[in-house]
Amino acid sequence: MDSRLRTMAILSSMAVILLVSAFVIYTNTDHPRGSRPPAATAVPGDGLQHGNGQDIPQGQIGDDLSGFLKDNTFFDREVNPVLESARENGIRLSLMVTSVEKDLRIQIVDIQGEPVTGESFFVKLEGLGEYKDLDKDGVIYIGDLPAGEYYVELLPIDGYRVPGNETRVRVKDRVEYVAIGDISLLLMTEEDIDAEAEDTAVAEAVADADKTEIQKLQNTSGKTRVGIDVSKWNGEIDWDRVKNAGVEFAIIRAGYRGSVTGSLVVDPYFAANMKGATASGIPVGVYFFTQAVNEVEAVEEASAVLELIREYRLDYPVFIDTEGAGGDGRADGLDPQTRTLVCEAFCRTVVNAGYSAGVYASRNWYNNNLYVNQLENYYIWLAEYRSAPLYQGYYHMWQYTSKGSIDGISGNVDISISYDRGE
Numbered sequence: 001m002d003s004r005l006r007t008m009a010i011l012s013s014m015a016v017i018l019l020v021s022a023f024v025i026y027t028n029t030d031h032p033r034g035s036r037p038p039a040a041t042a043v044p045g046d047g048l049q050h051g052n053g054q055d056i057p058q059g060q061i062g063d064d065l066s067g068f069l070k071d072n073t074f075f076d077r078e079v080n081p082v083l084e085s086a087r088e089n090g091i092r093l094s095l096m097v098t099s100v101e102k103d104l105r106i107q108i109v110d111i112q113g114e115p116v117t118g119e120s121f122f123v124k125l126e127g128l129g130e131y132k133d134l135d136k137d138g139v140i141y142i143g144d145l146p147a148g149e150y151y152v153e154l155l156p157i158d159g160y161r162v163p164g165n166e167t168r169v170r171v172k173d174r175v176e177y178v179a180i181g182d183i184s185l186l187l188m189t190e191e192d193i194d195a196e197a198e199d200t201a202v203a204e205a206v207a208d209a210d211k212t213e214i215q216k217l218q219n220t221s222g223k224t225r226v227g228i229d230v231s232k233w234n235g236e237i238d239w240d241r242v243k244n245a246g247v248e249f250a251i252i253r254a255g256y257r258g259s260v261t262g263s264l265v266v267d268p269y270f271a272a273n274m275k276g277a278t279a280s281g282i283p284v285g286v287y288f289f290t291q292a293v294n295e296v297e298a299v300e301e302a303s304a305v306l307e308l309i310r311e312y313r314l315d316y317p318v319f320i321d322t323e324g325a326g327g328d329g330r331a332d333g334l335d336p337q338t339r340t341l342v343c344e345a346f347c348r349t350v351v352n353a354g355y356s357a358g359v360y361a362s363r364n365w366y367n368n369n370l371y372v373n374q375l376e377n378y379y380i381w382l383a384e385y386r387s388a389p390l391y392q393g394y395y396h397m398w399q400y401t402s403k404g405s406i407d408g409i410s411g412n413v414d415i416s417i418s419y420d421r422g423e
Helices: 003-027 081-090 204-208 239-244 270-279 295-308 336-352 363-369
Strands: 049-051 054-056 094-098 104-109 122-125 129-132 139-142 148-154 167-171 225-230 249-257 264-266 284-289 318-321 357-362 379-383 397-404 413-418
Touching: 094 148, 094 167, 104 148, 129 139, 204 357, 204 363, 204 397, 239 270, 249 270, 249 295, 264 295, 270 284, 284 295, 295 318, 295 336, 318 336, 336 357, 336 363, 357 363, 363 379
Parallel strands: 225 249, 249 284, 284 318, 318 357, 357 379, 379 397
Antiparallel strands: 049 054, 094 104, 104 139, 122 129, 122 148, 148 167, 225 413, 249 264, 397 413
């Protein structure tokens, strides 16, 4: 190649490089559409060029688009300003703060509204000091607060962008029995917990059973219906076969509160059972196994159920299951009055959301661990395994066996008779 052609090739290459550089700089400089970027002025020592408050990447000197050629480190950089900005936005944090009764639940979430876990977040409550997310679950709970208005600040933490303003929230003086809107952030699956340790409900009625227990599906007439209740313990169910076997309703477990940690856990078969039963034309209700120790937690449990049933139609009530957990559950030692208040708080929250509500327990549990007269506004589901109940109180449903056999379900299944659907 002669010298003239070599010179033309070099100039052409330089022109291409300058055009590409001009395009990159233009698209990375914030200016009104259709206008020319402002002239830049150098500020010594900061590595950037500034024009009308705008930052221009190092390498451009004034209007000299070839300035990057004088920077020996320009092509060694690994930081992409656009990607870096996207990364920062991806870890922007915000707070979701709620109050049930003289308390605050502060949830730290990302821009998708998902809880951020694994970090020791700190929040500052104006006038009261700092609080730490000790278990790194993205939730900070503060109890025993006087009612009133508070300001919550998420303190800076490396690697995250925290809100620049404080969050204002009003602490309620008493429980209002209204569903918690962001309860979904607290819902867990069994993959998140030790299910063997947490799901430990004990069927109290078994100890009270006698040899007269009826184990077959009963014939019904009038408003009386015969049905079953199921959970993960029943495994996969062929709901068409269940329907053809004569089952007229199903009460399906939505979930439970962990006996040890108090986590709110979704029954792994809940969705499949709800969809299967309704697709087969079987009317449904739901129940939730409680280990709530106070009214606030009862509202949480009710809120969890309400979140889970939003897309389904219920023909039977939402029940709170107050069985114990073998004496070792976090709520097993509650006194009757506290446990009754838990049941009432759960039921009132459900009713306020437009559903029917009820309480499930064995005969001995009703007699010894609850004040049933305070629950007369709700549906009572009695578990007593004998040919005729000895329970003296009024009840709307009777679970008469835990040893039933139904086509379409492997193993034993609970069977009940409903005298009032509770729609």
